[in-house]
Amino acid sequence: MEEVNKKILLVEDDPNFGTVLKDYLMMNDYDVVHAKNGMEGFEKFKKDDYDLCILDVMMPYKDGFTLAKEIREKNSDVPIVFLTAKAMKEDVLKGYKVGADDYLNKPFDSEVLLMKIKAIMQRKATETISDSKQFEFKIGRFDLNSKLRFLRFDGGEPIKLSPKENELLRLLALHENDLMPRELALTKIWRDDNYFTSRSMDVYIAKLRKYLKPDEKVEILNIHGEGFRLVIND
Amino acid sequence: MEEVNKKILLVEDDPNFGTVLKDYLMMNDYDVVHAKNGMEGFEKFKKDDYDLCILDVMMPYKDGFTLAKEIREKNSDVPIVFLTAKAMKEDVLKGYKVGADDYLNKPFDSEVLLMKIKAIMQRKATETISDSKQFEFKIGRFDLNSKLRFLRFDGGEPIKLSPKENELLRLLALHENDLMPRELALTKIWRDDNYFTSRSMDVYIAKLRKYLKPDEKVEILNIHGEGFRLVIND
DNA sequence: CATTTTTGTTAACATTAGGTTAAATGGTAA
DNA sequence: TTACCATTTAACCTAATGTTAACAAAAATG
Incomplete structure (x- = not known):
């Protein structure tokens, strides 16, 4: 079974947290590209195709929502998951409006994150076959x-x-x-x-x-x- | 505007909470059928087609997970959202395993619930296209x-x-x-x-x-x- | 067979969806 | 800032759809 790993774009400015999360995801057979801020995140996003984006909401220069909007403009299909320290109601609403697929509050349980990622990928799997690469x-x-x-x-x-x-x-x-x-x-x-x-x-x-x-x-x-x-x- | 409302099956044993939630959803143009326990919920589910199921996890006789499993057996497509008083990790994992589409902790913000419902329906809308019925x-x-x-x-x-x-x-x-x-x-x-x-x-x-x-x-x-x-x- | 109920048909009317053009809005780059 | 572009909103018009009324015909009823 020659299977290519799913590719995740992780945009997180906290270096400690970001690195830990990245390692954890990689241990679970995901390919992870880690960007340290919104700007870098968008650059990386444009350069490659991803199966999932995990975006921190609070980031300097360019917050997660703005980045999500830019991503949506380029590609309306990628699943997006937001990370928030505090789950403020306005944030959650804003996120869903931008087309969020899920929400995670920091600190969160890593096992839960994995399940969510899996669930989201499954959801997208069906759609992706039909219309993903057709240009x-x-x-x-x-x-x-x-x-x-x-x-x-x-x-x-x-x-x-x-x-x-x-x-x-x-x-x-x-x-x-x-x-x-x-x-x-x-x-x-x-x-x-x-x-x-x-x-x-x-x-x-x-x-x-x-x-x-x-x-x-x-x-x-x-x-x-x-x-x-x-x-x-x- | 001849548009058929989306139909929601709400299974919730707490009569107060259930009624309030039902009324709130109906005010927002959803058709809601309210079942008071898992058993009744499954009966109602079999009798009609629903666009979304909202299931309380803790219920006498038949809990939300068991109900979800039965529903999945009959219809693998309906989005399911769980309601929990306490978000215990095992519950969340179990839920995703059964194929949950989302999770809500009671008490939750009603506006957030609406956004989630909307997001889920949108997600499903795309998949639904291909369902080849008898045309x-x-x-x-x-x-x-x-x-x-x-x-x-x-x-x-x-x-x-x-x-x-x-x-x-x-x-x-x-x-x-x-x-x-x-x-x-x-x-x-x-x-x-x-x-x-x-x-x-x-x-x-x-x-x-x-x-x-x-x-x-x-x-x-x-x-x-x-x-x-x-x-x-x- | 007279009477009531149900069905067949047409046309007037009301309502809603869509077609089109143009002006207002909002964002972005020069 | 201006100028430009994409997009939304507004306005006005036409087409599509559905409901109701009115009357005729057919079927059931006793």
């Missing part, structure tokens, strides 16, 4: 590169897509010819499902339709009350 | 795709169905050649059984008959006072 799509006569965020028609000059345009089109492409539920896009991209985010999404659908106009075989259909459907007619 | 039916020379809500005759241009048309035809198809009781459609689709919903349903039956006219072998028969029957003659 390039052919959409009729278009090419979408959702990593570089551009859309090219007939191999011509690429149009640059904004992050939201890109994510939305990517979700549609993942569900090509099938229903892409409204709710899915709202929770995945907007992380909230209310009247305004919903209207915002409609605005983006309009933008995408405009981009896709050159190929009249490609269209985004609405399924009233359910969501949208990217169809390629042939 | 496609052949009805004589028609194809019904009840996910995309369309009906196609002889592989031609699909007719779009409204949600109610779609649900009704789907129910009829599920009972092909058999009685589909009025009451069933009314409770399942209209969620209410009175004079007006009943008349509304008749209106929809008329619409479906019109759609199905092209295939004269397909008809919707009425069984007076009982319901309808979708028959395919051959």
